[in-house]
Amino acid sequence: MKSSYKFLGQLGIRVITGTGLAQRSSRRLQVPAERSATDVLAEAGVGISVKCSDGLCGVCALPYDAQASDAVEHRDFVLSQNERQQKIILCCSRAQHAGGVITLKL
Ligand code: FES
Numbered sequence: 786m787k788s789s790y791k792f793l794g795q796l797g798i799r800v801i802t803g804t805g806l807a808q809r810s811s812r813r814l815q816v817p818a819e820r821s822a823t824d825v826l827a828e829a830g831v832g833i834s835v836k837c838s839d840g841l842c843g844v845c846a847l848p849y850d851a852q853a854s855d856a857v858e859h860r861d862f863v864l865s866q867n868e869r870q871q872k873i874i875l876c877c878s879r880a881q882h883a884g885g886v887i888t889l890k891l
Pocket of ligand 1 (some may be wrong): 811812835836837838839840841842843845846861863874875876879
């Protein structure tokens with residue numbers, strides 16, 4: 786299943802941390818088409834729990850800011866349509882278009 790992802794566009798991830806404005810920080814990571822967001826985040830020091838790596842278990846779900854994000858191509862088999870408005874499965878989901886940016890809330 787993972788090999789099919791190499792043909793998808795890149796995913797940019799903006800990581801927002803902290804709850805108060807003074808504590809907030811933001812950085813942007815590029816996720817190449819052939820890699821998962823969980824791998825790139827781990828390399829950047831943001832450890833996301835991963836179990837199945839296939840969009841089946843939901844362990845790697847994180848909230849994202851839909852209003853501050855480009856369209857998401859949800860490729861999981863676990864989130865409901867309602868949940869997809871607020872969460873993204875990072876082991877397999879992508880931005881719908883190359884260069885799209887998804888803003889994660891950590
Ligand atoms: S690790 Fe199971 S859905 Fe991502």
